[in-house]
Amino acid sequence: MNQIKRYFLELSYKGTPYHGWQIQNNAFTVQECLESALCTYFRKEVPIMGSGRTDTGVHATMQVCHFDWEGELERVKFIRAINGILPKEISINSIREVKPDAHARFDAVKRSYFYRIILQKNPFLEEMAWLSYFSPDISKMNLAAEALLRHEDFECFSKVHTEVNHFRCKIFSAGWEQKDGELLFHITANRFLRGMVRAIVGTLVEIGLGKRSPEAMDEIILSKDRSKAGKSAPAQGLFLSRIIYPEQIYLD
Numbered sequence: 001m002n003q004i005k006r007y008f009l010e011l012s013y014k015g016t017p018y019h020g021w022q023i024q025n026n027a028f029t030v031q032e033c034l035e036s037a038l039c040t041y042f043r044k045e046v047p048i049m050g051s052g053r054t055d056t057g058v059h060a061t062m063q064v065c066h067f068d069w070e071g072e073l074e075r076v077k078f079i080r081a082i083n084g085i086l087p088k089e090i091s092i093n094s095i096r097e098v099k100p101d102a103h104a105r106f107d108a109v110k111r112s113y114f115y116r117i118i119l120q121k122n123p124f125l126e127e128m129a130w131l132s133y134f135s136p137d138i139s140k141m142n143l144a145a146e147a148l149l150r151h152e153d154f155e156c157f158s159k160v161h162t163e164v165n166h167f168r169c170k171i172f173s174a175g176w177e178q179k180d181g182e183l184l185f186h187i188t189a190n191r192f193l194r195g196m197v198r199a200i201v202g203t204l205v206e207i208g209l210g211k212r213s214p215e216a217m218d219e220i221i222l223s224k225d226r227s228k229a230g231k232s233a234p235a236q237g238l239f240l241s242r243i244i245y246p247e248q249i250y251l252d
Contacts, residue, residue, distance in 0.1 A: 002071035057235035136208025203230035
C-alpha cells in the first residue's frame with residue numbers, strides 16, 4: 001500500500017468569473033473548479049485546503065493549497081495535465097511535497113497583497129484594476145499607512161458579522177508606489193480579516209483625495225467601528241501576491 005503524502009500546490013488565478021476562493025452553495029468558485037480538475041485527473045475526489053479566502057472578483061498571483069495523495073506524483077506530467085483541464089483563468093505553477101502535518105492555512109507566517117489603481121482608461125486592465133480619474137496624494141496616503149504598523153486590532157476594517165475569534169493582525173509593511181501610470185499599494189501581515197485590505201485601500205484613497213487627514217487613520221483604527229472607515233475599494237484591483245511558510249515544512 002502506498003504511503004499517503006501531502007503536497008502544496010502553488011497557483012495563480014484571475015478572479016473575475018469566480019465567486020471567490022472557497023466552495024459555497026449555488027456559486028462557482030476557484031476551489032470548486034480546482035477540486036473538479038483534480039477529480040478528473042485522479043478519478044476520485046481529492047479535497048483541498050487553501051491558505052485563505054479571496055472574495056468575489058479578487059485575483060491571486062500566488063495562492064497555495066494542500067491535498068493528500070497516495071504515493072509519488074510525476075510533477076511535470078501532473079502540472080501539464082491539470083493545467084490542460086483547468087480553465088484559462090487558473091494555472092498551477094508548482095507542486096512540492098511537505099511534511100504530513102503541514103497546513104496551507106495554519107502554517108503560513110506571512111501573507112502579502114497588492115492593490116492596483118490606474119489613472120487612465122486601459123482596456124487591458126479593465127478587470128484587473130480600479131480606474132480613478134483623480135490622482136490621490138501618495139505622500140499623504142503613505143503617511144496614513146504608517147499608522148497600520150502602530151496598531152494590531154483592525155476591527156474597523158473587517159466585514160461585520162464575520163466569524164473570527166479576534167481582530168488582531170501584525171502588519172509588517174504597508175505603502176504605496178507610483179509606477180508606469182499606476183498606483184500600487186503593497187501590504188504584508190501575518191493574517192488578514194475579511195474585506196480588510198479593500199477597506200484599508202478605500203480609506204487611504206479618501207485621505208489621498210483630501211477628504212480626511214492622514215492623522216485621522218489612528219482615530220479610525222482606535223474606534224474599532226467599520227462605519228468610521230472609508231468605503232471598500234472595488235474587488236478587481238486586489239491581488240493575493242505572496243505567502244511565506246517555514247522552510248522546514250518542505251521535504252523537497
